[in-house]
Amino acid sequence: MSFNKDLLEKLMEFNKKNSLKFTLYVNDEIYPITSTSITNSPIPVNEPTTRGGVYFSDKFAYKMKCVIEDLSIVPLLTNKMLGPNTEFGELKITTNIESEGKSISLEIFTNLTNSIQTPNSIELGMIIVKLDSV
Numbered sequence: 217m218s219f220n221k222d223l224l225e226k227l228m229e230f231n232k233k234n235s236l237k238f239t240l241y242v243n244d245e246i247y248p249i250t251s252t253s254i255t256n257s258p259i260p261v262n263e264p265t266t267r268g269g270v271y272f273s274d275k276f277a278y279k280m281k282c283v284i285e286d287l288s289i290v291p292l293l294t295n296k297m298l299g300p301n302t303e304f305g306e307l308k309i310t311t312n313i314e315s316e317g318k319s320i321s322l323e324i325f326t327n328l329t330n331s332i333q334t335p336n337s338i339e340l341g342m343i344i345v346k347l348d349s350v
Contacts, residue, residue: 219347228254230313241308249282278344285337296328323348
């Protein structure tokens with residue numbers, strides 16, 4: 217994981233107080249995100265470990281849940297999901313926050329851990345692995 221925890225905490229706090237616009241990029245396609253939550257929560261490991269020889273997992277992770285109403289994304293997620301698939305890809309999400317009176321553009325890179333599809337939307341569960349200001 218590669219991110220500035222102070223910047224991530226600012227993002228989390230700003231997201232709680234404001235209605236941020238998040239955008240997801242998958243295979244050169246752009247998908248608007250209708251709602252987003254970011255939390256720091258435990259994951260089911262007893263100690264920091266490499267999971268399945270594929271990715272590193274700590275005892276706590278910064279997690280994102282995002283809802284997307286454009287269901288054309290569903291077939292594109294097959295190769296992005298963690299699990300038995302060892303060749304997965306990161307998802308890129310962008311947003312802007314304000315800090316000390318300045319607008320900061322952020323790129324958030326995540327690993328997709330699960331998805332829940334309804335007739336009108338899909339909710340993505342992700343772990344944040346990288347955060348960059350651009």
